[in-house]
Amino acid sequence: MGRSGAGKTSMRSLIFSNYSAHDTRRLGATIDVEHSTVQFMGELSLNIWDCGGQHKYLENYLNEQRENIFGNVEVLIYVFDLETASRESEYQLYDDCLQKLGIYSKDAKVYTLVHKMDKVPDPEQKEARLELYRQALAKRSDLFKPEVFGTSIWDHSLYHAWSQIVHRLVPNMSTIERHLEKFRTLTDASEVVLFERATFLVVCYMTADMSITQSKYMTVSQAIKTYRNKCSAAQLTFQSFEIRNKNYSLLIEPFTKSTYILVITSDPEIEPAVTKANVKAAQLHFQDKLMI
Amino acid sequence: MHNYGGSAGSGRMVVSGNGRGGGGGRRNSTGLSYTHDGLVDTGLTTEAGSAADITQSKGEEDLAERRVLFMGMPRSGKTSMLTVIFDGMLPYDTLGILPTVQRISYPMVAGIMVYDFPGVDDYSETQFNNISDSVYEGEHTSLVYVVDSQGDLQASLSTMYSIIRTAQSVNADIPINIFINKVDGLSDELKQDIQQDIQSRVMKTMTYESLNSSFVQFFLTTIYDESVREALSRVVRRLVPRYSSLETILNSFCSKSSLDKVFLIDMNTKVYLATDSTPTDSLLYMFTCHTLEAIEEIMTMCNGYAPMGEEETGLQKTVVAMEGNTKIYIYQVNSYLALLCLVSLHIPRHDSLLEFNGSKIAKAVRKILPS
Numbered sequence: 001m002g003r004s005g006a007g008k009t010s011m012r013s014l015i016f017s018n019y020s021a022h023d024t025r026r027l028g029a030t031i032d033v034e035h036s037t038v039q040f041m042g043e044l045s046l047n048i049w050d051c052g053g054q055h056k057y058l059e060n061y062l063n064e065q066r067e068n069i070f071g072n073v074e075v076l077i078y079v080f081d082l083e084t085a086s087r088e089s090e091y092q093l094y095d096d097c098l099q100k101l102g103i104y105s106k107d108a109k110v111y112t113l114v115h116k117m118d119k120v121p122d123p124e125q126k127e128a129r130l131e132l133y134r135q136a137l138a139k140r141s142d143l144f145k146p147e148v149f150g151t152s153i154w155d156h157s158l159y160h161a162w163s164q165i166v167h168r169l170v171p172n173m174s175t176i177e178r179h180l181e182k183f184r185t186l187t188d189a190s191e192v193v194l195f196e197r198a199t200f201l202v203v204c205y206m207t208a209d210m211s212i213t214q215s216k217y218m219t220v221s222q223a224i225k226t227y228r229n230k231c232s233a234a235q236l237t238f239q240s241f242e243i244r245n246k247n248y249s250l251l252i253e254p255f256t257k258s259t260y261i262l263v264i265t266s267d268p269e270i271e272p273a274v275t276k277a278n279v280k281a282a283q284l285h286f287q288d289k290l291m292i
Numbered sequence: 293m294h295n296y297g298g299s300a301g302s303g304r305m306v307v308s309g310n311g312r313g314g315g316g317g318r319r320n321s322t323g324l325s326y327t328h329d330g331l332v333d334t335g336l337t338t339e340a341g342s343a344a345d346i347t348q349s350k351g352e353e354d355l356a357e358r359r360v361l362f363m364g365m366p367r368s369g370k371t372s373m374l375t376v377i378f379d380g381m382l383p384y385d386t387l388g389i390l391p392t393v394q395r396i397s398y399p400m401v402a403g404i405m406v407y408d409f410p411g412v413d414d415y416s417e418t419q420f421n422n423i424s425d426s427v428y429e430g431e432h433t434s435l436v437y438v439v440d441s442q443g444d445l446q447a448s449l450s451t452m453y454s455i456i457r458t459a460q461s462v463n464a465d466i467p468i469n470i471f472i473n474k475v476d477g478l479s480d481e482l483k484q485d486i487q488q489d490i491q492s493r494v495m496k497t498m499t500y501e502s503l504n505s506s507f508v509q510f511f512l513t514t515i516y517d518e519s520v521r522e523a524l525s526r527v528v529r530r531l532v533p534r535y536s537s538l539e540t541i542l543n544s545f546c547s548k549s550s551l552d553k554v555f556l557i558d559m560n561t562k563v564y565l566a567t568d569s570t571p572t573d574s575l576l577y578m579f580t581c582h583t584l585e586a587i588e589e590i591m592t593m594c595n596g597y598a599p600m601g602e603e604e605t606g607l608q609k610t611v612v613a614m615e616g617n618t619k620i621y622i623y624q625v626n627s628y629l630a631l632l633c634l635v636s637l638h639i640p641r642h643d644s645l646l647e648f649n650g651s652k653i654a655k656a657v658r659k660i661l662p663s
Contacts, residue, residue, distance in 0.1 A: 216593050223589035227582060234579040237615035243587065245608035245624070248594055264594060 001097055002079030003090060004029060004053035007115040007153065011079070012036075012050050014153050015162050015199055018229055021153045032057060033069070041170055041196055041203065041258045062096050070097075070104040075111065075165060078146070080133065082116045087136075095140055102144070110146040111165055112137060118152040126150060156218035163202040163218070170203065179286065181206045187278045190248070191264040193217050194255065200225050203259065220262065224252070244272055253279055256287040356397075356405035357432055358531045360524075363455055364438035365448045366391055366411025369473040369515065373438070374398055374408050376515045377524065377561050383515040401558045401628055402565065402661050404531050406524075412451055428459040432531050434467045435459055436524075438513075441472045441486050449494065456503055468508045469527045470494065476514035483512050518562075518578045525564045525577075534660050538566040541660075545631075545653045546570070549646050550639065555580060555632045556625070556657060565629070565661075580632055583612055583620055607654070609647065623650040625657050 002008050010024035016038050030052035038046045051061060051069070061069045078097065084090050094112075101108055114133050120126050130150045137146055149161035167173065176194070184192040184206045193205040200221045224238070231238045241252040248266045253276070255261035263275055362370045372386035378398045396408040409423065428435070437455065439448050452470070459466050472490055475483050491510050498505040511523035529535060542554050546568040553576060556566040562581050587610055608630075610622040617638040623631045631654055633646070 219593050220590055223586050227586035230582040231579070231614065234575055236579070236618055239613040239615050240611075241587070241590065242611040242613075243591065243608065244610070250590070250594060252590075 001051050001076060002053055002115075003058075003081060003084065003093065004055070006053060006079040006081040006084075008053065008079050009034070009050055010153055011113075011115070011151070011158055011162075012048060014158065015201070016048070018225070020226065020229060024153060029054065038198070039258075040166070040199070044170060046169070058093060062100060066100050067104060070100045073101060073105040073108040075109050075169065076101055077165065078110065078112045080112060080114045082114055082119055082129065091136065091140065094137075098140070098144055108144070109168060110144040111161070112146045112148050113151045113161055114148060115151050117150040117157060118154045156215070156222045159201060159218040159221045160215055162199075163221075166196070166199075166201050167204065173204065176286075177204050177206070179289075180204060183278075183282050184208070187263070187275060188265065188267055188270055189263045189275065190266045191262070193220075193262040195221065195224075195260040195262065197254070197258050197260055200228075200260070217262075220252075242272065249275070251275055251279070255279065255283055259286075355407070355427060356403060357430060358402070358404045358533070359427075359430075359432070360404065360406045360434045360436055360527055360531065361409065361427060362407060362436045362438065363409045363412060364471075365440065365443070365451060368411065368438040368440040368443065368448065370408055370411070370438050371396070372515055373471075373473070373513070373520045374406060377521060377563065378406075386515060400528065400561065400563070402532055404528060412455070425458060425462045428462040428466055430463070431465070433463060434469065434527050434531060436469045436471055436527060438471045438473050439490065440474055441478075441490075442474050445490070445493075449490075449497070452494075453497060453501060453503070456498070457501070460504055464504060465507060467527070467530055469523070470508065470510050471513045471520070471523055472510060473513050475512045475519075476516040487512055518581045519574065521561070521563050521581060522572075522574055522577050524561075528563060528565065532565050532661075535566060537660055538657065539569060541653060541656050542566060542568040545633075545649060549633070549642075549649050550635070550637055551633045552636050553634045557584070557630055557632050559584070559624075559628055559630050576634070580620070580634070584622075584632075587612070587622070607651075609650075611643070621646060621650065623647070623654055625654040629657065629661070631657070 007024075009027050009030050010019075013019035013024055013027060014021065016036070030050055032052050034050040034052075036048045036050070038048060040046050049069070051057065076097070078094060080090060080094075098110065101110070112133070114130060117126055117129075120129060130148060134148045137148060147164070149157070149164070151158045151161050170176070180192055180194060183189075190209070191205065191207045194203040195201065196203050202217050202221060205217060228238045239254065241250070243250040248264055249270075249272045251261075251263045251265075251272065253261055253263075261279060263279065265272075265275055362374065364370050371389050371392050372383075374396075375381040375386060375389065376383055392408055392410045394410065398406040398408070400406055407427075412423075427433070435455070437452050439445065439452070456468060459468075470490070472487060475486065478486070487510055494508065494510075495505055498508070509526070511519070511526070513520045513523050532538065538556065542556065545551065546554050551568075553570060553572070554568050555564040555577075557564045557580070562584055564577075607624040608622070609624070610620075612620040612622075614620075616636070618634070618636045621631075621633045621635065623633075625631055631650055633650070635642070635646070
């Protein structure tokens with residue numbers, strides 16, 4: 001959901017259909033609602049409704065089609081354009097949407113993305129603008145507690161926001177996390193990260209050093225996605241990475257049917273071949289027991 | 293490493309005082325930088341574009357022995373190309389680069405220097421005469437002339453003939469590389485047509501003016517893909533010390549370890565210094581560049597780790613596998629060079645053998661190219 005030209009279809013294409021940021025320029029306006037189904041983490045299928053943002057469609061959603069649009073919603077992602085012309089009418093629309101959502105699907109989760117953050121170059125100002133939105137939105141939605149993310153298709157902030165969203169959607173996340181932590185301690189790895197196979201979004205991660213935050217893996221998501229696109233130009237399909245130097249050894253490998261795994265080991269005693277064997281052994285366990 | 297000659301600064305000021313236009317200012321300032329030798333730090337740091345590793349040389353004497361000279365009309369894309377390659381600037385950001393007013397030098401591996409000259413727009417003007425003839429001297433000098441394929445070809449080519457005439461009068465065997473730049477967004481057919489057109493024009497005129505055209509090469513380039521890097525690689529190849537022994541080593545490495553292709557690549561610029569003698573597919577080279585980029589990005593994530601092995605054994609080894617049997621092995625040679633091998637045959641237990649061979653080859657390369 002969001003106003004016309006906010007960047008809804010752009011971000012959807014980037015995450016789910018392997019577009020590069022430059023390619024999104026070619027996209028036209030979305031007519032009515034575009035439905036798409038994405039298989040995510042094997043079992044989970046996401047129905048994504050990309051709602052066209054033109055005024056007359058929005059009217060339509062809020063009136064005639066409201067039950068259809070707002071019924072059975074698990075997650076509503078509302079996209080704000082940072083450079084919107086009238087913030088007031090934007091908020092008004094947002095309010096209307098949330099109100100309808102409150103009637104038809106009370107348990108939905110709301111995420112608001114303040115998009116096109118790249119227009120503000122200064123990081124401090126970025127934070128200030130975001131805070132402005134946060135305050136304004138906190139006042140408005142009493143039923144939903146929306147999380148606000150600043151995003152841009154030009155850097156990895158978009159991956160960050162979407163990883164958070166996805167993290168919430170995967171049903172047995174806590175079990176996966178527990179098993180992954182076990183795997184990490186058993187293999188003596190410093191960091192283990194699970195990526196979803198198609199989108200390369202971070203599903204979950206476990207580290208020895210607790211201060212590490214998720215945003216650091218977004219560069220990997222982004223790098224591998226761009227690399228995969230470029231590989232296809234040379235008619236090759238990317239499979240795995242293995243980097244070894246004097247500081248650490250890093251392994252990115254296909255894991256289960258729906259995931260990739262990244263393992264970083266910083267113990268010189270551990271041979272990369274051992275890590276590889278461990279990954280192979282764990283693969284079956286994760287695939288069969290956790291159905292991912 | 294900034295060391296801007298004060299003479300250039302004062303030259304600028306004189307020009308602005310006279311109230312002359314920007315083009316004139318550029319010419320004069322460079323002119324002065326070669327005639328005066330005063331060393332006053334004027335703090336002019338922005339004009340060169342960016343980069344901390346740019347050194348500004350003051351006289352002609354201190355040009356490196358192995359050098360590539362980048363010349364061309366103003367706005368043909370010389371500085372854009374070089375900042376993209378050497379400073380890692382994004383191609384889309386080069387739009388804001390200011391005209392180069394002074395010669396900038398970029399150090400490459402193996403003692404090769406790349407010099408970016410300010411744009412030359414008219415032979416008769418004073419500025420051109422201030423490029424002393426001695427820059428063309430020496431058997432390890434290569435000239436790159438950048439032509440804007442979308443600009444005034446006639447003017448650009450006539451300037452080029454003047455430069456070639458001067459260069460050949462000093463150094464008859466100087467390799468001349470013509471970069472036909474800004475061919476992005478053109479269809480392959482159109483690109484070929486443009487190259488054909490320029491090539492035949494240049495050859496005709498050079499014969500007519502009785503210039504030696506046997507060392508002229510043409511390249512189609514654009515900063516939006518890896519074509520500039522590839523072109524520069526082929527220019528640099530003739531300047532690499534002991535190139536033939538490097539090639540022999542790489543050839544034997546290729547045949548003995550059944551590799552498809554091997555590059556000796558400079559990690560910072562992704563320009564390759566040497567490769568085996570099989571023909572280089574530009575698509576393949578582009579792919580290797582992307583691979584290196586991806587690795588670089590992934591590695592930025594792991595900055596926090598302290599060394600765990602020794603320097604000697606801890607040289608980086610990277611394996612990138614593709615579906616099917618294609619694999620890319622990258623073995624670090626020293627802090628800036630790496631061997632990049634492409635394999636598409638599956639041989640059991642190949643990995644460890646290849647690693648062993650790779651380390652031997654790396655050792656040989658280190659001996660040939662001492663850092």
